[in-house]
Amino acid sequence: xxxxxxxxxxxxxxxxxxxxxxxxxxxxxxxxIHGKTFTYNFYRKSDINDWKAITVKYxxxxxxxxxHDEKFKEIMASPHKIIQCENCHGPALGHPDNPETLxxxxxxxxxxxxxxSLPYSLSNREDLPxxxxxxxxxxxxxxxxxxxxxxxxxxxx
Amino acid sequence: MSxxxxxxxxxxxxxGIAASLPISxxxxxxxxxxxxxxxxxxxxxxxxxDVQKCVGCGFCVxxxxxxxxxxxxxxxxxxxxxxxxxxxxxxxxxxxPMGARDGFTSSTVEGHKVKPEDISKAFFxxxxxxxxxxxxxVQVCPVxxxxxxxxxxxxxxxxxxxxxxxxIMACPYGVRYFHPVYKTADKCTFCYHRITKGLxxxxxQACPFGARQIGNLKDPNDPVTKAVMTExxxxxxxxxxxxxxxxxxxxxxxxx
Numbered sequence: 019x020x021x022x023x024x025x026x027x028x029x030x031x032x033x034x035x036x037x038x039x040x041x042x043x044x045x046x047x048x049x050x051i052h053g054k055t056f057t058y059n060f061y062r063k064s065d066i067n068d069w070k071a072i073t074v075k076y077x078x079x080x081x082x083x084x085x086h087d088e089k090f091k092e093i094m095a096s097p098h099k100i101i102q103c104e105n106c107h108g109p110a111l112g113h114p115d116n117p118e119t120l121x122x123x124x125x126x127x128x129x130x131x132x133x134x135s136l137p138y139s140l141s142n143r144e145d146l147p148x149x150x151x152x153x154x155x156x157x158x159x160x161x162x163x164x165x166x167x168x169x170x171x172x173x174x175x
Numbered sequence: 176m177s178x179x180x181x182x183x184x185x186x187x188x189x190x191g192i193a194a195s196l197p198i199s200x201x202x203x204x205x206x207x208x209x210x211x212x213x214x215x216x217x218x219x220x221x222x223x224x225d226v227q228k229c230v231g232c233g234f235c236v237x238x239x240x241x242x243x244x245x246x247x248x249x250x251x252x253x254x255x256x257x258x259x260x261x262x263x264x265x266x267x268x269x270x271x272p273m274g275a276r277d278g279f280t281s282s283t284v285e286g287h288k289v290k291p292e293d294i295s296k297a298f299f300x301x302x303x304x305x306x307x308x309x310x311x312x313v314q315v316c317p318v319x320x321x322x323x324x325x326x327x328x329x330x331x332x333x334x335x336x337x338x339x340x341x342x343i344m345a346c347p348y349g350v351r352y353f354h355p356v357y358k359t360a361d362k363c364t365f366c367y368h369r370i371t372k373g374l375x376x377x378x379x380q381a382c383p384f385g386a387r388q389i390g391n392l393k394d395p396n397d398p399v400t401k402a403v404m405t406e407x408x409x410x411x412x413x414x415x416x417x418x419x420x421x422x423x424x425x426x427x428x429x430x431x
Contacts, residue, residue, distance in 0.1 A: 105234045130278070
């Protein structure tokens with residue numbers, strides 16, 4: 019065969035070599051199947067560490083208890099002990115350094131999440147103490163009368 | 176047609192090599208290798224939802240959005256709570272305003288004021304990524320940006336995702352969405368940064384009623400494992416064969 023007939027092959031091989039070279043440069047070294055299969059496990063392994071490195075923002079009530087033990091005791095003696103502090107006070111990340119105080123959600127809407135009457139038979143919602151938000155002091159914030167840390171109606175101020 | 180002895184032997188030799196090639200592609204694994212390929216799999220994360228216990232307060236959604244930096248006012252969320260109201264004349268009303276980020280505070284469903292005496296059954300249903308054992312979202316990814324970890328959680332590589340959206344279309348549960356900040360696909364990770372540190376997920380911690388639980392299916396003493404093994408649990412869209420790992424106690428056939 020004549021020499022020129024082989025030229026396209028040389029070009030093709032050069033192109034493939036270039037492609038493989040570029041791939042070796044651009045694809046991270048830890049990209050692979052890591053002993054499993056291509057179906058579900060073809061990935062960059064260090065991404066798992068990227069996900070693990072995300073900051074935890076909700077610290078849990080034991081973190082709050084370290085300083086606010088009085089408030090902690092108060093709420094733990096009430097039916098509201100099932101509610102985490104951070105559900106109403108916001109995530110504790112950075113507190114007490116930055117932010118120094120956490121914003122407290124004192125809105126009516128927050129209480130209505132549980133205490134707006136919805137009589138649904140297949141949900142424990144119907145067993146919770148509930149009000150009709152349209153008739154029970156509309157527009158007023160619940161915390162003006164009720165103490166969220168001690169919601170007992172007998173101890174109401 | 177003639178066939179010389181030399182030509183016959185040559186063809187037989189090359190043919191033999193060609194035939195034996197695919198056999199070498201199948202590698203027999205020793206038990207140790209097989210175990211290593213399963214990975215450090217003494218953990219398989221699974222989720223358990225008790226539908227009766229959910230009151231639709233939406234604290235889980237609020238905590239999830241804050242914990243995982245999902246834009247708070249955008250109509251996207253990693254977990255959400257649906258409300259199903261089925262009336263006595265067999266009409267069904269389903270809603271999830273803002274994914275129930277602010278809970279359910281009104282008896283108006285889908286613009287309909289349903290009277291309590293007309294309801295035959297009504298309940299709240301939390302949803303999140305099912306972390307399927309056979310995740311269809313992972314199969315369709317053209318760049319290898321989404322994958323299943325050895326402990327069974329499906330993650331998305333934000334540096335590798337090109338945002339094509341195939342996985343968003345492929346998920347039968349609609350748990351994936353396009354993240355407007357990172358410009359990639361995004362979804363629930365079972366709070367991978369929390370569960371790998373021994374914490375509960377943000378939604379599990381925030382739930383006041385214990386409607387949500389996370390556990391390790393490989394641990395026979397885990398409460399979630401015990402419930403999955405001994406109680407009546409259901410999964411969503413079993414017919415898709417995705418093997419979801421979010422189990423529901425008290426699931427209704429109306430749930431889609």
